[in-house]
Amino acid sequence: MTAHPIAVPRNNDAGTRPPVRAALLLLGIVAVLNGLGGWLGAQIGVGHLPQAHEPLDALWLALALVYVLAMALPFVPGIEIGLGLMLLLGDTGILLVYLCTQLALALSFLAGRLVPVAVLAALFRTLKFERASQLLAGLAASPREERLQCLARGVAGRWPGRVLKHRYVALALMLNLPGNAVAGGAGGLGLLAGASRLFSFPRYCLLMAVATSPLPLLMLLPRVA
Amino acid sequence: MSTAVRKSPRLHGPAPGADSGGYRARGALAAMAATLLACYGTLAAIAFLSAFGIALSPDQAIWKGTIVVLALSTTASVAAGWRRHRSPLPIAPAIAGSALMSYLMLVHFDRALEALAFLLLGLAVLADRHLGARAGCAARRGADR
Numbered sequence: 272m273t274a275h276p277i278a279v280p281r282n283n284d285a286g287t288r289p290p291v292r293a294a295l296l297l298l299g300i301v302a303v304l305n306g307l308g309g310w311l312g313a314q315i316g317v318g319h320l321p322q323a324h325e326p327l328d329a330l331w332l333a334l335a336l337v338y339v340l341a342m343a344l345p346f347v348p349g350i351e352i353g354l355g356l357m358l359l360l361g362d363t364g365i366l367l368v369y370l371c372t373q374l375a376l377a378l379s380f381l382a383g384r385l386v387p388v389a390v391l392a393a394l395f396r397t398l399k400f401e402r403a404s405q406l407l408a409g410l411a412a413s414p415r416e417e418r419l420q421c422l423a424r425g426v427a428g429r430w431p432g433r434v435l436k437h438r439y440v441a442l443a444l445m446l447n448l449p450g451n452a453v454a455g456g457a458g459g460l461g462l463l464a465g466a467s468r469l470f471s472f473p474r475y476c477l478l479m480a481v482a483t484s485p486l487p488l489l490m491l492l493p494r495v496a
Numbered sequence: 497m498s499t500a501v502r503k504s505p506r507l508h509g510p511a512p513g514a515d516s517g518g519y520r521a522r523g524a525l526a527a528m529a530a531t532l533l534a535c536y537g538t539l540a541a542i543a544f545l546s547a548f549g550i551a552l553s554p555d556q557a558i559w560k561g562t563i564v565v566l567a568l569s570t571t572a573s574v575a576a577g578w579r580r581h582r583s584p585l586p587i588a589p590a591i592a593g594s595a596l597m598s599y600l601m602l603v604h605f606d607r608a609l610e611a612l613a614f615l616l617l618g619l620a621v622l623a624d625r626h627l628g629a630r631a632g633c634a635a636r637r638g639a640d641r
Contacts, residue, residue, distance in 0.1 A: 290622050297618040305611040308536045311543045331603050362557035366564065367602050473576070491557070 334360075335371050342375030343382070345459030348452040349375065350486070357490055369487045372457075376479045379458040380472065383465025387411075391466050410467060418469060438469060443482035520580075521625050524573035528621045531566040531597075532614065534559075560601040567597040570617050574624045581627035590620035 338356060342349035353372055357365045383391070388411035395404035406422075413421040419435055434441045442464060446457055455463065461479075464470045538559060542552050574590040593616030600610050 290626050293622050294619060297622065298615065301611050301614045301618065304532065304536045305607060305614070308539050309607050311539050315539075315543050315546050362555075363560065363602055366557065366561045370564070370568075370598065370602075 331360075331367070335367060338368065339371045339375045339378070342372060343379040343458045343461070345379075345455050345462055346452055347456050347458055348450075349457045350446070350451075350483075354486060357487065362491075365487045365490050369483065372483050373476070373479060376457060376461045376483070377472075377476055379461030380465040380470070380475055383462040384468070384472070386466070388466055391462075407466065418467065422467075439474065439478050442470070443478055446479075446482050447485070520573060520576050521628050524570055524577070524621050524624055527566055527570040527573050528617055531563060531570060531617065534562045534566055535610075535614075564594075564598050564601050567594040567613070567617060570594065570621065574620045577624040577628055581624075581631040583627050586620045586624035586627060588620075589616040589623070593617035593620060 334356065338349075338352060341347045341352055349372070353368045356368045360367065388407050392404045392407040392411065395401075395407060409421055410418055422431075422435055442460060445451055445454065445460055448454075451457070451460070454460070461475075464475060538554060542554070545552055571587075571590040571594040574586050577586060578584075593613045596609060596613040596616065600606060600613060
């Protein structure tokens with residue numbers, strides 16, 4: 272092996288040096304801003320200090336946790352529970368419920384993506400959902416590229432093809448359909464979306480962020496106005 | 497050494513590893529700066545205006561909500577860097593920082609912990625940029641060989 276004519280030190284690239292100076296600068300900026308912010312807040316009597324309608328911290332956390340778990344489970348009317356929680360908790364609760372909804376839907380999608388399809392098919396078979404089980408087993412057997420054709424083959428007519436083509440829109444509409452709990456609920460839809468491997472996770476997250484926003488926005492807008 | 501005309505990055509895209517992650521890394525930095533601005537900038541604006549006799553009282557829910565959403569955007573931008581450097585190192589402090597920020601804004605506020613949340617988010621952005629640049633350098637070295 273011959274040596275390189277111009278020896279370049281391994282760590283000589285500016286971009287590969289650990290950014291210690293930048294980290295120290297960041298520490299200084301945050302400390303100064305935090306100190307100034309605290310002082311200003313005290314001077315003018317404004318801060319982020321939670322004021323009215325603040326229940327016990329533990330109660331908030333427990334409610335959020337139960338909501339995330341309920342929302343992520345199939346056949347649970349999560350959107351309706353969320354609406355009830357938003358009405359119960361008020362302004363800050365709306366945002367908390369919205370964020371918990373995003374977390375729950377991402378969890379159900381990831382559960383569908385990570386759990387092997389064969390396991391899900393067996394679960395559906397145990398629950399006596401024979402057609403759903405067969406569909407999942409068929410999907411698991413077919414290669415990723417042929418899954419759309421496999422799904423379209425199972426149903427007749429023009430509409431199923433269109434729905435599959437515009438599957439993101441269909442999922443968003445289905446999620447906002449009242450009474451969708453009978454079709455699996457938000458958690459079930461997310462689980463199946465993940466299991467189908469036909470949705471990309473970032474696009475799914477973006478879709479969920481938009482699709483679940485009308486209700487919180489409708490509740491927040493009158494307060495802003 | 498070849499003296500070929502250098503391809504225009506505008507036409508052919510940046511060379512692999514030309515920067516720390518392009519628009520995505522800059523987006524993470526911008527989201528982090530916007531979070532800081534939403535938090536302390538609003539306070540400064542209120543203080544500045546009150547010095548001229550203009551009293552502003554922003555809606556707490558909207559103010560806190562904006563900060564939380566921007567902190568989560570920072571985390572999302574940092575997490576997107578995974579595809580470039582394949583390291584969980586920046587994602588962990590980003591998630592911790594945004595979770596802490598959400599807790600502080602939505603449940604119980606503490607100023608010292610707020611500084612910690614900002615520090616975690618900032619370190620995540622720095623680590624993301626650093627690892628992105630390193631991945632870029634490695635890709636460039638590989639292309640040169």
